[in-house]
Amino acid sequence: xxxxxxxxxxxxxxxxxxxxxxxxxxxxxxxxxxxxxxxxxxxxxxxxxxxxxxxxxxxxxxxxxxxxxxxxxxxxxxxxxxxxxxxxxxxxxxxxxxxxxxxxxxxxxxxxxxxxxxxxxxxxxxxxxxxxxxxxxxxxxxxxxxxxxxxxxxxxxxxxxxxxxxxxxxxxxxxxxxxxxxxxxxxxxxxxxxxxxxxxxxxxxxxxxxxxxxxxxxxxxxxxxxxxxxxxxxxxxxxxxxxxxxxxxxxxxxxxxxxxxxxxxxxxxxxxxxxxxxxxxxxxxxxxxxxxxxxxxxxxxxxxxxxxxxxxxxxxxxxxxxxxxxxxxxxxxxxxxxxxxxxxxxxxxxxxxxxxxxxxxxxxxxxxxxxxxxxxxxxxxxxxxxxxxxxxxxxxxxxxxxxxxxxxxxxxxxxxxxxxxxxxxxxxxxxxxxxxxxxxxxxxxxxxxxxx
Numbered sequence: 001x002x003x004x005x006x007x008x009x010x011x012x013x014x015x016x017x018x019x020x021x022x023x024x025x026x027x028x029x030x031x032x033x034x035x036x037x038x039x040x041x042x043x044x045x046x047x048x049x050x051x052x053x054x055x056x057x058x059x060x061x062x063x064x065x066x067x068x069x070x071x072x073x074x075x076x077x078x079x080x081x082x083x084x085x086x087x088x089x090x091x092x093x094x095x096x097x098x099x100x101x102x103x104x105x106x107x108x109x110x111x112x113x114x115x116x117x118x119x120x121x122x123x124x125x126x127x128x129x130x131x132x133x134x135x136x137x138x139x140x141x142x143x144x145x146x147x148x149x150x151x152x153x154x155x156x157x158x159x160x161x162x163x164x165x166x167x168x169x170x171x172x173x174x175x176x177x178x179x180x181x182x183x184x185x186x187x188x189x190x191x192x193x194x195x196x197x198x199x200x201x202x203x204x205x206x207x208x209x210x211x212x213x214x215x216x217x218x219x220x221x222x223x224x225x226x227x228x229x230x231x232x233x234x235x236x237x238x239x240x241x242x243x244x245x246x247x248x249x250x251x252x253x254x255x256x257x258x259x260x261x262x263x264x265x266x267x268x269x270x271x272x273x274x275x276x277x278x279x280x281x282x283x284x285x286x287x288x289x290x291x292x293x294x295x296x297x298x299x300x301x302x303x304x305x306x307x308x309x310x311x312x313x314x315x316x317x318x319x320x321x322x323x324x325x326x327x328x329x330x331x332x333x334x335x336x337x338x339x340x341x342x343x344x345x346x347x348x349x350x351x352x353x354x355x356x357x358x359x360x361x362x363x364x365x366x367x368x369x370x371x372x373x374x375x376x377x378x379x380x381x382x383x384x385x386x387x388x389x390x391x392x393x394x395x396x397x398x399x400x401x402x403x404x405x406x407x408x409x410x411x412x413x414x415x416x417x418x419x420x421x422x423x424x425x426x427x428x429x430x431x432x433x434x435x436x437x438x439x440x441x442x443x444x445x446x447x448x449x450x451x452x
Contacts, residue, residue, distance in 0.1 A: 007405050014439040022414035022428035024279045027435050039340055039365035047361045054337030055112040062324040066315055067121045070329035071128040078196050079263035097135050099354040100329050107328055108146035117148040120315035121155040129159025133171040140175020154179055154314040161207050162198040178217050185224040187241040188234045212246040218311040219247045225284040226255035226276035235284050239291045249311035251304045252288045254281045285431050301382050302430040320379040322372045340365040374441050381437035388421035
């Protein structure tokens with residue numbers, strides 16, 4: 001690798017445009033929700049061997065580890081969602097839950113699992129709250145019983161506010177869940193209906209308020225900006241509504257138009273208006289950031305804010321770093337011992353594997369040698385600050401200095417500020433954070449290929 005990167009070898013998709021308004025026009029569009037990095041596929045005959053090897057290595061442990069449990073059911077498919085797996089039914093959910101509990105105990109008994117405590121647990125989906133109240137309580141108690149957890153372990157239950165009644169809340173707390181994340185997306189009834197959200201604004205507002213005022217656990221809401229019918233005025237009201245609920249934290253995510261979603265088909269058929277353009281979403285993001293600053297909410301990342309110290313967002317922060325994530329459940333993904341794992345996404349394949357006493361692995365990859373470095377790059381851009389010293393811990397060369405011409409170019413374009421050993425994102429850089437992170441990863445990958 002040369003001492004400094006040559007900008008002439010980089011495409012415009014990485015360099016971006018020099019424009020009077022970098023927030024709007026630095027790049028054409030944001031095409032992904034997360035930055036990716038290269039990994040080498042492992043062939044199916046070697047899955048078991050590689051899995052056993054990865055989880056038998058208990059000497060060089062990651063500083064942090066998380067548990068991810070996937071619930072692959074949704075009562076209704078949201079129109080913007082590209083991750084829908086299975087419609088909920090009592091029989092399917094019951095059969096799946098039985099298999100899930102078997103796998104959970106398997107994974108808990110591994111020497112790797114018991115060798116160090118877990119810092120965060122996340123129950124995601126799908127819609128985990130499509131489980132029954134008793135199942136949620138049983139799941140939480142099983143995790144606490146079988147897994148070593150830190151004394152301050154964050155245990156998050158994700159879901160919808162729909163049908164999340166007092167019994168479900170109480171039994172979730174009895175199960176040990178201490179953080180709740182609800183995908184509100186928008187409080188506006190018309191916007192919610194277009195996205196196939198099930199409850200009207202009045203109910204959602206009231207229920208979030210009730211849960212937040214109980215003061216039994218942090219309540220976090222996700223809001224999407226750029227949805228059909230979501231005008232700037234409605235977006236502004238969504239933010240006011242969040243503040244009114246008293247919820248402890250909020251994520252502001254922009255709508256990413258992905259192929260294969262019901263929304264895309266409905267727009268093409270004229271059943272829904274076009275969602276917001278990239279420029280409109282940029283303005284909505286700016287308004288959101290200004291709103292949070294105006295009301296003095298504490299910023300945890302480029303798209304997440306906390307009202308008070310109870311909301312920590314530990315899992316979301318750690319999952320973007322070099323922390324290891326043990327996956328459990330149909331459709332769950334994670335990484336352990338330098339191996340990426342994706343479990344079966346179809347119920348039949350998953351349940352059949354469990355019944356056959358086989359790990360339900362659908363895909364496995366060997367992480368690239370630079371995976372740790374790439375993870376810290378993604379984590380830095382997610383926080384809004386890239387540290388030279390942190391990069392030095394994960395690379396033999398001074399990557400920060402090597403990338404300096406690119407950083408200076410982005411600074412000239414109004415995306416970042418370079419100050420000694422830190423790269424800080426401007427408001428425009430925060431909006432394009434995933435694009436910038438992917439740009440750094442792509443630039444380093446190209447340099448490695450040339451060196452090889």
